[in-house]
Amino acid sequence: MTEAHRPVAEEIADRQNRFVAEHLRRIFVQIYRMVGSVEEAQDLTQEAFIKALQRGEQLKDPQKAAHWLSRIATNTAIDFLRRRGRLSVCDLDDVAEPASNPSESPEEILLRSERRAMLDEGLRSLSERERVALVLRDVEGLPAEEVAARMNCTQATVRSHIANARIKFRKYLQRRKL
């Protein structure tokens, strides 16, 4: 690399770092909800960002960067689930460090912790397709047609997955409350 190219390369690297810092947490959580494992979500998040940054020229409208990245992340996770053919059990027990907001009271921390555990367990009670459809529709808030496009199936099929997932999730929550 010549001296003349260095500032341009540094500028690109800075822009990429800002892009990663801005979206990393959201994309990691999105992928984690779909695959249910921290380690796998970590690998897939990295893969999604590398793909996105390498294909940066495909992004026509910078205003849609978040949506574009989210789509790459979803596709990366769905491809992974297809390759694997099943969902793995969550391996959160391996990670012992508690993460909490210092401004939260102990009661709030406890409630949040319970909610996270319920969500993880509830999502694990669903089939892979139900889980992906529910996460994309109800957690990510994508319209059903967009979910169908990402999952590469018909809208009728996606609606069926969403309905089944909502009913199963309700049954799970009812069991937990008993």
Place this chain on the structure above:
Amino acid sequence: MTHPKLEDLALYAGGDLSWWARRRMARHLGVCAYCRREVEQFSAERTWLEDAGADFPQGVSWDRLAAEMKANIRLGLAAGECVGEVETPPARLAWRTVAAVASVVVVVFCGWLLQRPEPAVPAGWVLEATPAGIGVVEDGRGLTLLHPDSGTVLLSVGAQGAMRARWVDTETGQVTIHHVYAH
């Protein structure tokens, strides 16, 4: 009163029913308190799911994880750039490709010249059709397949050195074909 299916109530709560089905459902919900409660519960669960979904996974140290991921992403991008630079085709590769393709073309052409198809009928052999039958003759000697004297016999000659006689037996209706090849 007939209640809608639970699946439809779940879809209605998320706004996922078609326009017409939504209208019908709204009419039913206007008079059915039970289904209204079901829909409200589904809506509350969706809100819960949306809020809980935004929570960070339990027991994960985000700072450590984020630093690790950022480093790996930078590493991945750098590795990608290296691979990209190596994969850039040098100019002489085009000449090599042309030379390789030209060699293959020459070999195929020579092979075709050497394996050119021979004339189908050997010299001195004659395919012959007479009122009595069809056959091959060489130097006045030959073999003839006879067909019946009566009835119509259809004769045809193939471009590859073959002759065919076809007729229908007037008594049995059976079709017979004689096919004689001269090679």
